[in-house]
Amino acid sequence: MTPILRKAALAAALATVALSVASCGGDSPRPGELHGAVLPAPLPKADFTLTNTAGEPFAFREETQGYVTLLFFGYTSCPDICPVHMANIAAVLRKLPPQTASRVKVVMVTVDPERDTPERLRTWLNAFDPSFVGLTGSTEEVNGILRSLMLPPAVKQGEGETDYLMGHAAQVIAFTTDDRAHVVYPSGTRQVDWAHDLPLLVEADWRSE
Amino acid sequence: MKQRIIGVAALVAVLSYACGERQPERVLTASKGHIAIYDAVATASAAPDVSSLYFTIANAATSPDTLIAVSTAAGTASLHTVVTDSSGVTSMRPLVGLVIPAGASVGLAPGGYHVMLTGLRRPLVAGDSIFIVLDLARANLLRFRVPVLTYTEMVERLGTLDHE
Numbered sequence: 194m195t196p197i198l199r200k201a202a203l204a205a206a207l208a209t210v211a212l213s214v215a216s217c218g219g220d221s222p223r224p225g226e227l228h229g230a231v232l233p234a235p236l237p238k239a240d241f242t243l244t245n246t247a248g249e250p251f252a253f254r255e256e257t258q259g260y261v262t263l264l265f266f267g268y269t270s271c272p273d274i275c276p277v278h279m280a281n282i283a284a285v286l287r288k289l290p291p292q293t294a295s296r297v298k299v300v301m302v303t304v305d306p307e308r309d310t311p312e313r314l315r316t317w318l319n320a321f322d323p324s325f326v327g328l329t330g331s332t333e334e335v336n337g338i339l340r341s342l343m344l345p346p347a348v349k350q351g352e353g354e355t356d357y358l359m360g361h362a363a364q365v366i367a368f369t370t371d372d373r374a375h376v377v378y379p380s381g382t383r384q385v386d387w388a389h390d391l392p393l394l395v396e397a398d399w400r401s402e
Numbered sequence: 403m404k405q406r407i408i409g410v411a412a413l414v415a416v417l418s419y420a421c422g423e424r425q426p427e428r429v430l431t432a433s434k435g436h437i438a439i440y441d442a443v444a445t446a447s448a449a450p451d452v453s454s455l456y457f458t459i460a461n462a463a464t465s466p467d468t469l470i471a472v473s474t475a476a477g478t479a480s481l482h483t484v485v486t487d488s489s490g491v492t493s494m495r496p497l498v499g500l501v502i503p504a505g506a507s508v509g510l511a512p513g514g515y516h517v518m519l520t521g522l523r524r525p526l527v528a529g530d531s532i533f534i535v536l537d538l539a540r541a542n543l544l545r546f547r548v549p550v551l552t553y554t555e556m557v558e559r560l561g562t563l564d565h566e
Contacts (some may be wrong), residue, residue, distance in 0.1 A: 264552060272454035272518040273493060274484065276445070280553035313449060319554070320448035345489040358519070363486065378482070381513045383561065386451030 198199040226388035227393060228366065237398075238372040239264070241338050241365035243302065246315035251328055253300065256374070260298040261394045263378075266339060266347065267318040268305035268359050274380045276303075276321070278365055283321040285387040290328035296395045299325040304335055304361045308344035342366060342374075371399040428458065432546035436463035437502075437538060442530055442548040443556050447525035455479065455517035455534060455548065456560055458509040461502040468539040469500040469508075476532045477522040483515050494518065499539075511560055528552045 238254055245251040253264075263282060267275035277300070281304075286294045301318060303309035306329050309317075314327035330338075336346040344362040351357035363380040367390075376394070378386070431442040442457035455474075459468050472479040482494040497515065502508050510516050517534075519526075526532065528550055536544045551559065 244494045269449040270452050270520070272445075272452055272520075273482070273494070273512060276448050276454075276553045277512040277557060279448075279555050284554045284558065316450070317448045320446070345491050348491055348493070350493055358494055360487075360491040361488050363492035380486075384557070 198304070200286060216311065227390050229378045229382070229390050230364070232374065233377050235373040236264075236366070237374045238368045238374070239341055241330075241334070241341075242326035243334065244326045246318070246329075248311055251326065253328075256326075257298050257300065257368065258372075259370055260296055261370065261391065262300060262375050264296045264300050264302070264366045264368065266302050266304050266335070266344070266361050267363075268303050268361070269313055270310050271359070274363050276317075278363075278378075278382070279318070279321040279325065281382065281384050282320055282365070282387055283325070284385050285320050285391060286322065289391060290389065293392050297391060300328060301325060302328045302330070302333075302335055302338065305359050306330065306332060306335070307346065308355065367394055367397055369394055373399065374388040375399065377383055425515065431548070432544055434544045435543040436461055436543055437467060437544060438462065439536070439544065439546060440507075441560060442534075442546065443559060444519070444526055444534075444548045444550045445556050446528040446550050446552045448553060450525040451477075451520060451522045453477075453522060453526045456487060456510045456512065456556065457548070458499075458507050459502050459536075461504060461506040464504050465540075466504050467502045467541055469536060470539055471537040472534060473518045473537070474519065474532055474534045475523075476526065477517065478520045479534070480507040480518045480520070481515070482502070482518050484513060496522060502538075512557055517548065526550045528555065 240254045242250050242252045265278060282299055286297060299322065303314055310328060311327070311329055314329065318325040318327045339346055339362065348360040349357055350360055364377040366374045366377050368374045415449065419431040430438060430440055431440045438460040440458040440460065445454045447453045455472065459469060472481055481497040481500060483497045484492060485495050486492040500508060500515065530550045531547045532550065533545060534548050
């Protein structure tokens with residue numbers, strides 16, 4: 194190798210290192226770079242009040258103002274999709290710098306109010322992160338919220354009194370500080386995707402779009 | 403100079419590894435004849451009565467085998483797959499026989515095939531282990547011990563099945 198070629202090769206290699214580092218931290222908040230599924234048109238932030246696990250009313254829009262808010266509809270008797278989403282988000286929030294993680298709220302609305310008492314929901318969420326908010330409401334209320342977000346209503350599967358499954362929309366909706374959701378995260382979203390996108394969502398200035 | 407470039411390349415590899423999902427070596431859990439079970443994991447109960455099981459089955463035979471059922475004294479085990487319908491509703495469906503093709507592996511992983519554990523006699527706690535029994539059409543019964551990890555540890559161990 195000639196000295197110039199050597200220098201060029203080294204520079205290229207160092208640039209690759211820089212890119213690798215940048216892709217971990219994600220400091221260029223361009224929506225096109227998000228790993229999540231960008232919506233064709235942003236969704237306005239849902240406006241509803243349900244009951245939190247302390248039994249108090251929780252006005253979603255007001256309580257989450259100014260935060261990146263990850264909203265998920267699931268149930269605690271769910272063995273795979275729901276706990277995997279929660280575990281992935283919780284693990285990534287623990288690894289992010291506190292100044293980023295503290296700007297993210299996670300809200301889980303149960304689609305199974307018959308079995309998911311506030312106490313059961315609290316115990317379940319505590320297995321992932323005690324700061325995660327759990328909300329309960331009637332099936333009609335929750336289906337109304339789903340409809341307002343253009344998501345299908347939850348479906349009970351099975352005839353058992355207590356032994357049944359729920360079908361439900363499996364994506365996590367990410368509302369940003371502009372009170373809109375531009376991106377959703379389907380089942381199968383990996384920790385590397387959350388770690389990439391959450392800092393971008395926290396820093397993104399969507400008004401410039 | 404060449405060494406420096408190789409060193410930088412190695413650093414890139416390490417950083418890419420640190421950024422990406424870890425892909426650890428698969429760990430043999432149990433084997434019997436042509437069937438080997440890798441990376442078996444049970445999850446610690448988040449709800450007290452519900453949990454899940456994951457593993458990979460490898461079939462070294464020249465003909466397929468079929469996983470018919472999974473059972474455990476810990477509770478009721480149901481073999482499930484995950485489907486999303488045209489309206490966007492995602493749900494679990496019972497899996498009636500999981501075929502393991504000749505010379506191939508089939509993985510049960512988050513977001514895909516899994517075993518749902520319900521009616522647990524007591525919550526599964528991380529650090530414990532449970533015995534499970536697989537019933538295969540040709541290999542018959544395989545009984546082995548499965549470690550219990552938290553959901554977070556499980557996902558970090560197995561990754562998440564990417565649907566895209």
